[in-house]
Amino acid sequence: MWLTNAVRNFWRKRRTDAELDEEVRGYAEMLAEEKIRSGVNARQAHREAKMELGGVEQVKEQTREVRAGHFLETLWQDLRYGARMLRKNPGFTIVAVLTLALGIGANTAIFSMVDWLMLRPLPVKDAGQITYLIAQLKDGGYENGFSYPNFEDIRKQSASVFSDLAGVRPFQMDGLQADGKNLQIWTNYVTGDFFEMLGIKPALGRFILPSEGAVAGADPVLVLSYSYWQAHFDGNPNVVGKRVSINGHPVTIIGVAPKGFNGALAILDTQGYLPFGMAAVDLVAKDDFLTNRSDQEDLIIIARLKPGMTVADAQPVLNVVAQRMAEQFPKIDNWQSMRAARLTAAPPGANSDPAQPLTIIAGLFLFLAGLVMLLACVNVANLLLIRGSARGREMAVRAALGAGRRRLARQLLTESLLLALLGCAGGIVLGIAGGRLLSSLNLGSAIPITLNFSFNWRVFAYALGAALLTGIVVGFVPALRASRSNLNDVLHEGGRTSTVGRQRLRSTLVVAQVAGSLMLLIVAGLFVRSLQMVQHTDLGFDPSHVLNMSMDPHEAGYDAAKSERFFHDLLERLRALPGIQSASIAGSVPMGLYSYGSSLKIAGYEPAKGQKAPSAGYNSVTPEYFTTMHIPLLQGRDFLDSDSANSQHVAIINEAMAKEYWAGQDPVGRQFKVDEDPKHPLEIVGVVKNSVTGSISDTIGPFFYQAFAQKFMTPATLQLRTTAAPDSMTRGILGIIRTAEPAMPVFDVQTMTKALDTLDGLMLYQLGAGLAASLGMLGLLLAIVGVYGVVSYAASQRTHEIGIRIALGAQRAQILKMIFRQGLLIVGLGLAVGIFATLGISRLVASLLVGVAGTDPLTYAAVSILLTIVALTACYIPARRAMRVDPMTALRYE
């Protein structure tokens, strides 16, 4: 019934309207005739009839409103009318749409990042049920690496909440020899249940079976990732059954993982999967890795919750398991509790609460993007308000023609929603472009990291939601005002309506805008300062003219002795080359992939109560290392060729270690033991200056170096100090290595200076500063437009008043002051609000900064001054225009 009526009303609209008109007019005529019959004169009768009727158009409109389909019809009208208005004012439309597009675009780009890191489920069956386990330690830390026996115990004891558990030994770099080629492959060693738990189907062949992987060295099979298969085996289906070798050990390729599956830790592009037992072929793994509880805690446990179970449901069981394990193995598993966390692309952070930093970063940047959005909204709301007062007459005329107030308000809301949707379209385009840009970032890391900030329905829903909210927020106040305005006032007063109330609202909006952009700029400034601090960190070594090349002899099937001989001969050959000052080998390099640490036993050192057992980071280096790196030797001697596997094991320690464990004593000649190798006590032969050894932001702690001949490490990095530009030497040196051993994989060939810009170096800081600065600049731009808009509009509204003042003898400087004072008041209030608001979030921000406090007064002051200058410049233009008002023109105006 409703539908047929609605359709009929729509198709026969013209006829129905004409009939309605005739009907209502006829009524009035008949009413008049009735009155004439009763003796009233004709003119009087018509007048009375009209008064009784209460307006033909109003009656018609009221009648139309009850018709079926009325809402849709008027909506369509509103849309058409709105579109026409936007077309008629292209300047306004372009500015508003662009502003909104920038706001929505920034939000979309940031959100697609957050979406990928934290929201997007893995491409597996019921991804929402997949979790990974984190143990909270008694000393407050977190741990997500477990030993294999741990894994078995947890699996047995948590069967009531998890349907499947699998262990992943994440990210191992292996050498793959196939068809006479030497390839590198980043692998996961997974327990047999891994693929079954994920519930995915292989693109080709089969996966590792639950029965495989529990015996060391058994089940020599390999599953390739789809992209690796495409890249290195040309997508050839015959790859299944192919015999290849991993680090020199024969394995058979049994299958290919589905497209788009990057492994359970999706940020890292896992290229191959081996059964966990095959970790035995890895020289680094200890032989007893399947039974050892304490040394091999590197298994990440991934667990599938039973259908219908939530993380919270699993908690009580996990608490019990953690307690039981802690009681059973108090020395090893000092666990307070254990919890399950949803697994997304973001990698489980090692030894820290993995959720925290990412949540803060995501929250902060979403907040900043939201601020940009707010600023954009305020700008557009201001534009709409200004237009609203210009359109007061139009609204009054429409009201006089029978439009209801609700209808007028709806019309304005429709227009602002239309604007917002246009802005949304533009914003999505900008957002996708921004996401692409972020995805294509070269992280300069040897690890294959996949960034995939692609567009999907969640991002779309977010952008659309933001746009709709914007449309309503932006259009609400103007619509309310338009619908409340008094018809008579507007029609009578003409253009010069009293605008005090409106002006106040607009000023408040601009105060909010200045405050918001101040927040954005301060945060951006803090990030930039933090980057500067990191850039000026005293590295303790000289990165210029140093070339790094990593090699992994174990991938070529070398054992320790053979590797050492290889390196020794290589160094001899290279040192003879012209242009090379010094050459050395190191197990790890600053900003590199690998870093090592161990707990120590130091004779005569007792840790104070509550303090941890002594520990230190370490590296293993050949003689000449300190010369190559330009790390000054403060005391004692460098390593010598005579420090061999059979002589007394020696160590060179850094200042921090000397200060920490031998304060006030001469450390040279003293001994300590490394927990991993208690049979070989180390004698300290030298002390070197502190230098950065790991990530650039790490504080420099106790660190020692061992002689490479006494502590073999693989992979290892060849480091060369050159006299010429190090880049120019690369090819020749690669040639020498290849001649010496064609099968030797060489990777991470990069200058030390370049390494500083990678993920472990400055990259994150550059990225954060860049992102925050872009948002800050966007905010500044929007604030300038806002301040300029409001002050110049206010000045133009006061042209008449200014004219009178000048005519009455006001000095131009006084006029300037008057306009300026208003601007200053707005800016000052905005600054005050902004500073307080920023102080409110400063602690959160501070957790992401290095070397700068969240309340850094310099940043606050500099940004406030910058914003004041910019805002006052924005005030100056309208103020000068007002100053030049010609009193005669102003008075004649209107």
Add this chain to the structure above:
Amino acid sequence: MTRVQTELLQGTLDMLIMKALALGEMHGLGISRRIEQITKGTFQVKPGSLFPALHRMEEEGWLSSSWGESENNRRAKYYQLTKAGRRQLETETQRWGRISLAIERALEA
């Protein structure tokens, strides 16, 4: 005016219109005069309420309309009750009777 009252009044207006049309077809002014007459002037229906009500009831299917000549040879839209309209009038009348009886009792109690 609260919502309950509006609904009551709207229902009442519908009922009065249908009651007026029960005797035969009529145009807008005729209906409004007829209502005045049968309620002895208690209800004066303004065109702003009458026309929306007529059009709504026509869409509900209670009334049908046709164009005809008025007493003074003027083209006018005439409304008449449909079958559904008569049924509706009956239900409304019964309902109204129940309500007024109940209220009467309530006031007497």
